[in-house]
Amino acid sequence: MTSHSAEGHPAHLEHHFVSSEQQFDAAKMGMWLFLVTEILLFSGMFVTYTVFRSWHPEVFAHSAELLDWRMGGINTIVLLASSFTVALAVHFAQKDNMRLVIINLMVTLVFAFLFLVIKYFEYTGKFAHGVFPGAAFDPHGVAGGHNYADYNIPYAAQFFSIYFVMTGIHAFHVIVGIGVIAWITLRVSRGEFSSAYYTPVELTGLYWHLVDIIWIFLFPLLYLI
Amino acid sequence: MAQDETINYLNHDRSLKSWLLTKDHKRIGLMYLGAVSLAFLAGGILALLIRLELLTPGETIMGPDAYNQSFTIHAVLMVFVVLIPAIPAALGNFFLPLQLGARDVAFPRLNLFSFYLYLTGAVIVLSALIVGRIDGGWTFYAPYSERVGDSILFVTTGVFVMGFSSILTGLNFIVTVHKMRTPGLTWNRLPLFVWSIYSTAIVQVLATPVIGITMVLLFLERFLSIGIFDPALGGDPVLFQHFFWFYSHPAVYIMILPAFGIISELIGTFSRHRVSGYTFVALSSVAIAFLGFLVWGHHMFVSGQSAVSSVVFSLLTYLIGIPTGVKVLNWVTTMYRGSISFKTPMIYALIFLFTFSIGGFSGVMVGVLGIDIHLHDTYFIVAHFHYVMMGGTVIAMLGGIHYWWPKMTGRMYNETLGKIAAILVFIGFNLTFFPQFIMGSRGMPRRYYDYLPEFQFMHELSTYGSWILGAALFMILGYMMASLINGKKAPSNPWGALTLEWTHAAALPHPHNFLATPIVVRGPYDYHLAREMFELVPSGDGQHGEVIPGVEASEPDGRPEEA
Numbered sequence: 001m002t003s004h005s006a007e008g009h010p011a012h013l014e015h016h017f018v019s020s021e022q023q024f025d026a027a028k029m030g031m032w033l034f035l036v037t038e039i040l041l042f043s044g045m046f047v048t049y050t051v052f053r054s055w056h057p058e059v060f061a062h063s064a065e066l067l068d069w070r071m072g073g074i075n076t077i078v079l080l081a082s083s084f085t086v087a088l089a090v091h092f093a094q095k096d097n098m099r100l101v102i103i104n105l106m107v108t109l110v111f112a113f114l115f116l117v118i119k120y121f122e123y124t125g126k127f128a129h130g131v132f133p134g135a136a137f138d139p140h141g142v143a144g145g146h147n148y149a150d151y152n153i154p155y156a157a158q159f160f161s162i163y164f165v166m167t168g169i170h171a172f173h174v175i176v177g178i179g180v181i182a183w184i185t186l187r188v189s190r191g192e193f194s195s196a197y198y199t200p201v202e203l204t205g206l207y208w209h210l211v212d213i214i215w216i217f218l219f220p221l222l223y224l225i
Numbered sequence: 226m227a228q229d230e231t232i233n234y235l236n237h238d239r240s241l242k243s244w245l246l247t248k249d250h251k252r253i254g255l256m257y258l259g260a261v262s263l264a265f266l267a268g269g270i271l272a273l274l275i276r277l278e279l280l281t282p283g284e285t286i287m288g289p290d291a292y293n294q295s296f297t298i299h300a301v302l303m304v305f306v307v308l309i310p311a312i313p314a315a316l317g318n319f320f321l322p323l324q325l326g327a328r329d330v331a332f333p334r335l336n337l338f339s340f341y342l343y344l345t346g347a348v349i350v351l352s353a354l355i356v357g358r359i360d361g362g363w364t365f366y367a368p369y370s371e372r373v374g375d376s377i378l379f380v381t382t383g384v385f386v387m388g389f390s391s392i393l394t395g396l397n398f399i400v401t402v403h404k405m406r407t408p409g410l411t412w413n414r415l416p417l418f419v420w421s422i423y424s425t426a427i428v429q430v431l432a433t434p435v436i437g438i439t440m441v442l443l444f445l446e447r448f449l450s451i452g453i454f455d456p457a458l459g460g461d462p463v464l465f466q467h468f469f470w471f472y473s474h475p476a477v478y479i480m481i482l483p484a485f486g487i488i489s490e491l492i493g494t495f496s497r498h499r500v501s502g503y504t505f506v507a508l509s510s511v512a513i514a515f516l517g518f519l520v521w522g523h524h525m526f527v528s529g530q531s532a533v534s535s536v537v538f539s540l541l542t543y544l545i546g547i548p549t550g551v552k553v554l555n556w557v558t559t560m561y562r563g564s565i566s567f568k569t570p571m572i573y574a575l576i577f578l579f580t581f582s583i584g585g586f587s588g589v590m591v592g593v594l595g596i597d598i599h600l601h602d603t604y605f606i607v608a609h610f611h612y613v614m615m616g617g618t619v620i621a622m623l624g625g626i627h628y629w630w631p632k633m634t635g636r637m638y639n640e641t642l643g644k645i646a647a648i649l650v651f652i653g654f655n656l657t658f659f660p661q662f663i664m665g666s667r668g669m670p671r672r673y674y675d676y677l678p679e680f681q682f683m684h685e686l687s688t689y690g691s692w693i694l695g696a697a698l699f700m701i702l703g704y705m706m707a708s709l710i711n712g713k714k715a716p717s718n719p720w721g722a723l724t725l726e727w728t729h730a731a732a733l734p735h736p737h738n739f740l741a742t743p744i745v746v747r748g749p750y751d752y753h754l755a756r757e758m759f760e761l762v763p764s765g766d767g768q769h770g771e772v773i774p775g776v777e778a779s780e781p782d783g784r785p786e787e788a
Contacts, residue, residue: 015737016329016405026331026404033396037434044438044468048453051464135450135458155459161451165442 012197024199031203035210038173042214045166049221052162056155063159064223066131066146068122072223075118076215082111083212086181090205093198098188101201105185108208112178119171126160133157133164163222170218173211180204233635233733248333249736253340254319255633258626260344261311268302269698271295276657276691279684282676289674293360296672300363305384306347308618309476312483313429314343314394316625317422319633321398323726323734324416326407326743331400339393346387353379362672364473367454367465371447378444385440388433391479395429398422407725409745416724416749417493417506421486424510428475428482428517436472439465466528470521478517480614482510484581484621485552488574491624492556493750494722495571496563500750502555509548516545526597535594542592549585553578568720569643573624576651580616584609587662602672605665611658623650623701630705631715632726635733638708642700649697656690724749 010020017023053060089104129148130138137157139148184204187193193201234251244252275295278285287295322330330336353359357376361369370377402415402423415423443465445451452458454465493500500506522530522538556578565571587609591597600606631637660683665671669680676684718727726734729743747754 014333016327016333018742022404026400029403030332030335030396030400033399033430037392037396037430040431040434041438044435044442047468048442048464051461052453133449133451134445135452158452158459161449161453165445165451169441 010197012199020197027199027203028206031206035206038210038214042166042169045162045169046217046221049162049166052155052158056158059153059155060159061225062153063151063156064225066126066148066151067163067223068125068144069223071118071122072219075115076219078111078115078118079212079215082108082115083209085111086205086208090198090202093188093193093201094195096195098191098193101188101193102185105181105188109178109181109185112174112181115174116171116178119167123164131160133161137161166218166222170211170214173214177204177208177211180207232735233731234736235635235733237736246337248329248337250318250322250330250333250336251633251734251738253336254315254317256340257310257318257343258315258633260347261307261315264302264306264347265311266702268299268307269695271299271302273691273695275299276688278674279676280688281684282678282681290358290360292674293672294358297360297362298354301350301359301380301384303614304363304476305387306350308480308614309387309391310343310394311480311618311622312487312625313398313422313425313479314340314390316487316622316629317398317425317483318394320629320726321401321419321422322405323632323730323738324419324724324749325401325405326410326725326729326739326745327401327405328737328739329405330397331405332397335393336397339390339397342390342393343387346383346385346390348383349386350380350383353377353383364469365443366469367443367446367460367462368456370443371455378447381440381443385437388437388440391429392433392437395426395433398426399430402426407743407745410725411745413504413507414745414748415507416486417489417500417503417510418483418486418724420507421482421484421489421510424514425479425482427511428479428514432472432475432479432518435468436476439468439472442468463525463529466525467521467530470524471518474521474524475514475517477610477613478513480618482513484577484618485510487621487625487628488556488577489552490722490724491570491574491628492559494628494720495568495574496560496565497721497752498559498563498750499748499752500555501558502551503748503750505551506555509551512548513545516541516548520545523592523597526594527601539592539594543589546585546589553582553585567644569638569640569647570624570628570720572644572647573620573627576647576654577617577620577624580612580620580651580654584612584614584616587612600665602670603665604661604669604671607671608658608661608665611661616654616658620650620654623647626705628720629726630708631719631732632730632734634709634712635715636708636712637715637719638712639704642704646697646700646704649693649700653690653692653694653697657687657694658690660684660686660690723747723752 013020013023017026085104085107089101089108092098092100092104125143126132129141129143130136131148131151132138134157137160139151139156141148181204184200187200234249244256247253274286275292278287278292278295318330318336322328353376356379357374359374359376359380361373361377365377365381370381402419406415442451442453446454446458446460450458452460454460454462456462489500489506520538520542522534523542526535526539556574587605591600591606591609627638627643661669664680664683664687667680669676669683715732717730717732720727722728725739725743725745729739731740
């Protein structure tokens with residue numbers, strides 16, 4: 001493709017679009033559809049959770065006690081805060097204040113890392129007591145007022161399998177989000193965006209909100225009820 | 226202008242790199258067509274071998290193990306590598322933007338990415354053949370699929386990857402239809418092919434993620450024994466079937482909806498008559514897409530789901546017959562008082578009406594709970610879905626390829642050979658699959674390697690039919706390839722059709738599709754209006770649109786010439 005430099009034809013506008021508005025609308029609609037597919041991807045896991053919970057409600061309620069609601073709660077606050085900062089980044093992109101866009105994206109990255117660090121301690125804390133997904137599930141030891149061996153009951157392994165799969169796939173989305181936000185931050189710092197064109201910043205924000213929203217559902221389902 | 230006529234999407238850059246890295250939806254469509262045809266050839270040869278094996282009871286040409294593998298690979302290839310991408314990704318890619326008057330799909334780079342995802346998925350599926358045997362059928366029912374050899378992992382991973390390709394194509398098409406329509410092309414002026422591809426895309430986007438997560442769970446269950454599906458670990462195999470069919474039943478509509486779109490185009494064009502009940506035909510595609518999500522349980526009448534669910538799923542299944550019937554009746558009405566010309570594509574459309582109707586009616590039959598208990602897992606089911614998938618999708622695909630061949634290649638195929646081949650396809654197809662209805666209703670189970678002697682006559686008929694069908698398909702391949710070398714040069718609108726790819730694009734379309742942005746002032750099948758109304762109204766007056774790069778660069782409002 002040649003570079004489009006003629007008047008009234010900005011560099012970011014691809015040849016097959018008529019106007020920047022059309023390009024922006026198309027990109028945004030594409031992103032929303034992608035988010036729909038993400039929700040459907042997770043819906044398979046939510047259905048699995050619902051089915052197994054309805055069969056073994058007492059096992060699920062009992063096993064959930066092993067999860068640390070404080071850590072999960074802190075992580076919820078961390079993600080909500082990161083959603084706020086990424087929304088601020090989009091806001092400042094509209095206002096053409098690129099310095100504040102970068103700062104807010106960096107703060108979002110810090111929150112995202114913090115989320116993963118807390119998640120890491122939660123996972124390793126469980127692994128130390130033999131709480132693994134699937135066949136390796138073999139709880140033992142005593143910690144935090146819990147005798148882990150008490151949880152070696154039928155279908156408790158299922159609860160933890162579902163816990164690890166759901167939070168694991170969610171964490172994978174957080175990691176992808178970190179990569180994308182880092183890349184966008186780099187592009188902002190290179191001066192690629194302005195209030196006239198900030199579509200990638202906005203789309204990244206949408207994705208990050210989805211990651212947040214899924215966690216909002218995971219937290220009460222797995223930790224609280 | 227004369228200079229522009231000589232530039233088309235094929236000759237503007239002939240290098241291999243320009244094909245492999247192309248973002249042109251037309252080239253991507255052709256590459257899909259090539260890949261799909263190769264897979265169809267492979268799957269078809271396997272089908273011929275399977276039919277040959279079944280010519281006589283006992284061993285004819287292969288042992289039971291090779292037989293099990295053959296039908297599994299035949300099914301996996303045909304379902305995931307051929308039927309799902311066939312019409313949307315090949316013909317849809319090529320013609321959706323053209324029919325919308327757009328220069329390309331909304332996301333051309335994503336389009337190319339989705340093609341390579343498809344290729345990657347197909348290669349992963351095929352590598353299963355090298356790794357080991359794969360024999361569980363195309364449905365990967367747990368727990369069997371978790372306990373057999375590793376090659377099943379390659380198939381499920383390949384399906385997962387191709388699923389993403391399908392999602393991205395669907396996403397691209399939805400946005401393209403919403404955002405890329407040319408001025409004047411309102412929703413009630415969209416060609417019916419666009420409506421059907423649009424409905425298909427909705428299904429692709431909403432259903433495919435579920436098979437994605439199902440494959441992930443299956444994968445994790447194999448490696449970590451997470452106990453979701455395997456009853457020995459406390460899981461539920463019926464849950465797997467629910468997940469699988471929640472995708473795979475709507476996937477049937479991914480295969481057949483685009484076929485409906487082609488048939489609407491063919492019948493409209495070759496009857497020179499407005500497609501009657503346009504709104505109903507258009508919206509029935511959306512209705513089928515919607516209802517398609519609510520009927521998956523009819524695959525599981527004998528799988529141990531509750532009787533209440535079975536009754537509900539059975540009732541919902543009947544409902545699918547309503548929008549489908551609306552389509553068939555409107556197609557027939559379109560021909561009434563039309564000026565029908567029996568060109569090859571039209572013959573395929575007529576064949577479709579016959580074979581698809583049989584497939585559809587037999588589908589309502591197996592939706593009846595009591596009858597299904599008897600017919601479940603028999604050749605009746607095999608015949609039913611081949612009448613829909615082959616008699617529907619493949620016949621429509623053949624009609625569509627013939628119809629659009631001049632626009633894709635700039636050449637005309639041999640009409641006489643085309644008609645002979647179409648009639649041979651019709652005879653061969655019915656001879657192959659109609660006896661299977663009879664066998665099935667008499668109790669011949671599907672997938673069996675051996676059978677009782679009383680079924681031999683029917684199996685023989687079926688095998689002879691497969692030879693006629695195979696020969697006809699090879700004949701089509703032959704004269705199509707020959708047309709590339711010595712076919713007559715095609716005019717830009719050989720059929721006198723009224724959709725934009727025929728009226729406003731050159732015989733071989735320009736790399737950017739149109740020389741000037743088309744402005745639409747009429748419906749896609751308004752054959753009753755005066756001919757002059759359809760003619761090209763070049764824009765560039767600054768009010769209705771812009772001149773496309775490459776033409777009339779002096780236009781004050783025009784875009785700069787592309788190098």
